[in-house]
Amino acid sequence: MTVARGVALLGATGSIGRQTLDVLRRSGEAFSLDSVAAGRGHLAELVAIAREFGVRRVGVAHEDDVEQVRRHLGDRVEIVVGEGGLAELAARSEIVVNAVVGFAGLPVTVAALAAGRRLALANKESFIAAAPLARRLAATPGAEVLPIDSEHCAIHQCLASSTTPGYPDVRRLILTASGGPFRGWSREELEGATKENALRHPTWSMGPKITVDSSTLMNKGLEVLEASALFGIEVDRVDVVIHPQSIVHSMVEYLDGSVIAQLSMPDMRLPIAYCLGYPVRLDHAWGALDFTSSHTLSFEPPDHAAFPAIGLAHRAVALGDAGPAWLSAANEVAVESFLHDEIRWADIVPVVTTTLERFEDGPLNSVEDVVAHDGAARREARRAIGGRS
Ligand code: NAD
Ligand code: MG
Numbered sequence: 001m002t003v004a005r006g007v008a009l010l011g012a013t014g015s016i017g018r019q020t021l022d023v024l025r026r027s028g029e030a031f032s033l034d035s036v037a038a039g040r041g042h043l044a045e046l047v048a049i050a051r052e053f054g055v056r057r058v059g060v061a062h063e064d065d066v067e068q069v070r071r072h073l074g075d076r077v078e079i080v081v082g083e084g085g086l087a088e089l090a091a092r093s094e095i096v097v098n099a100v101v102g103f104a105g106l107p108v109t110v111a112a113l114a115a116g117r118r119l120a121l122a123n124k125e126s127f128i129a130a131a132p133l134a135r136r137l138a139a140t141p142g143a144e145v146l147p148i149d150s151e152h153c154a155i156h157q158c159l160a161s162s163t164t165p166g167y168p169d170v171r172r173l174i175l176t177a178s179g180g181p182f183r184g185w186s187r188e189e190l191e192g193a194t195k196e197n198a199l200r201h202p203t204w205s206m207g208p209k210i211t212v213d214s215s216t217l218m219n220k221g222l223e224v225l226e227a228s229a230l231f232g233i234e235v236d237r238v239d240v241v242i243h244p245q246s247i248v249h250s251m252v253e254y255l256d257g258s259v260i261a262q263l264s265m266p267d268m269r270l271p272i273a274y275c276l277g278y279p280v281r282l283d284h285a286w287g288a289l290d291f292t293s294s295h296t297l298s299f300e301p302p303d304h305a306a307f308p309a310i311g312l313a314h315r316a317v318a319l320g321d322a323g324p325a326w327l328s329a330a331n332e333v334a335v336e337s338f339l340h341d342e343i344r345w346a347d348i349v350p351v352v353t354t355t356l357e358r359f360e361d362g363p364l365n366s367v368e369d370v371v372a373h374d375g376a377a378r379r380e381a382r383r384a385i386g387g388r389s
Contacts, residue, residue, distance in 0.1 A: 007035075010098055012045075013038040015206045024053070035058070036057075047068075056078060090115070096119050098126065109126040115143075120276060121145055122149060127226060129328050147271070149223065152227055154262035156274075172252075173250070175239070178204070179217075180216075180217065181197055199211055203246035208339060209332070212339065216349055218312075221327070235317050249264065264288065265288070312352060322361060323359060327356060329375075330352040330378070342385065351388070354387075
């Protein structure tokens with residue numbers, strides 16, 4: 001009999017969280033869900049998940065939420081609170097799925113790696129902001145990072161063709177992007193982009209933050225940084241190509257000109273299952289392609305003039321180690337502000353640009369350093385927003 005592998009699912013009630021639960025439901029005895037956590041406002045769903053899966057540990061965002069969870073689940077579950085609680089849960093399971101959105105996922109990434117766990121990473125923001133630290137922690141015995149982000153999961157699979165550590169035989173990584181809901185819009189047309197347009201993604205159904213990031217192409221800028229941080233490949237060797245069908249999830253070009261790609265229908269349950277099972281492939285074909293019907297695949301270069309976010313990500317790297325933390329924090333503030341109708345869609349990337357102009361360098365060796373840079377960037381982003389309204 002095989003022993004079930006323990007899983008902590010942190011950010012269990014979101015888009016990635018729910019799809020991870022789907023994979024677990026279909027995986028029978030292979031995995032056991034040990035721990036779940038969510039942010040504020042998702043308690044009823046969290047309790048329902050804990051009941052369904054017989055979860056032993058539950059993380060809530062605030063002390064005030066403990067009582068309600070205790071009332072529903074009784075004394076048989078352990079309840080932990082806040083950032084410290086997330087870190088505790090992340091340190092205790094064999095596999096840790098970081099499905100929290102935004103910088104709030106940092107304690108999960110850090111604690112899972114420091115404890116030598118498998119980190120199944122959806123939360124790109126934490127890895128980008130803490131890249132030098134996260135890479136160091138990933139060298140902890142037992143620690144490994146498996147990317148859930150579909151492009152990076154594709155690259156992880158395509159890099160299996162590389163025969164040399166450090167990938168000297170790789171010319172470049174090629175990230176695909178759907179182009180989002182505004183593909184083909186001119187700069188003038190984009191001035192009138194609305195929240196309703198921005199939240200309607202053509203190929204993926206995701207949480208609101210990443211859906212907005214996809215509409216500005218900031219998601220792709222963040223993903224260039226994520227790819228560089230995950231695989232140790234300079235940003236200049238990470239290219240982006242627009243591929244509206246979202247079937248080729250990304251590619252690796254080798255020195256001899258060979259390009260290896262990974263294909264499937266857009267379904268996040270495939271990369272989630274890959275990260276849970278690796279190196280074993282789980283036996284349910286999420287997103288399998290049907291070649292009895294026809295598919296057309298097209299590729300085009302991004303329009304950098306209309307969508308400057310990818311260029312901004314390169315600029316952030318040139319600023320220094322903490323540049324990516326500033327970019328990601330400023331973007332998070334701008335997107336929140338857009339979702340609260342405080343700024344227009346067309347203001348999001350300019351707010352990030354202004355924030356980067358006020359970048360202040362400093363060391364990035366510890367969690368405290370990362371948090372300090374994040375805080376400084378948020379203050380500057382709010383100032384930039386104040387200057388616009
Ligand atoms: P979402 O908004 O749907 O869900 C976010 C989850 O995080 C929720 O469970 C929420 O309760 C939880 N959360 C928020 N703040 C928290 C806190 N302080 N403490 C604990 N939990 C907290 O977001 P999503 O779309 O599932 O995205 C999650 C992450 O995965 C993001 O980093 C995103 O970029 C990445 N990602 C998502 C997709 C996708 O298809 N949705 C694809 C690739 C990458
Ligand atoms: Mg992605």
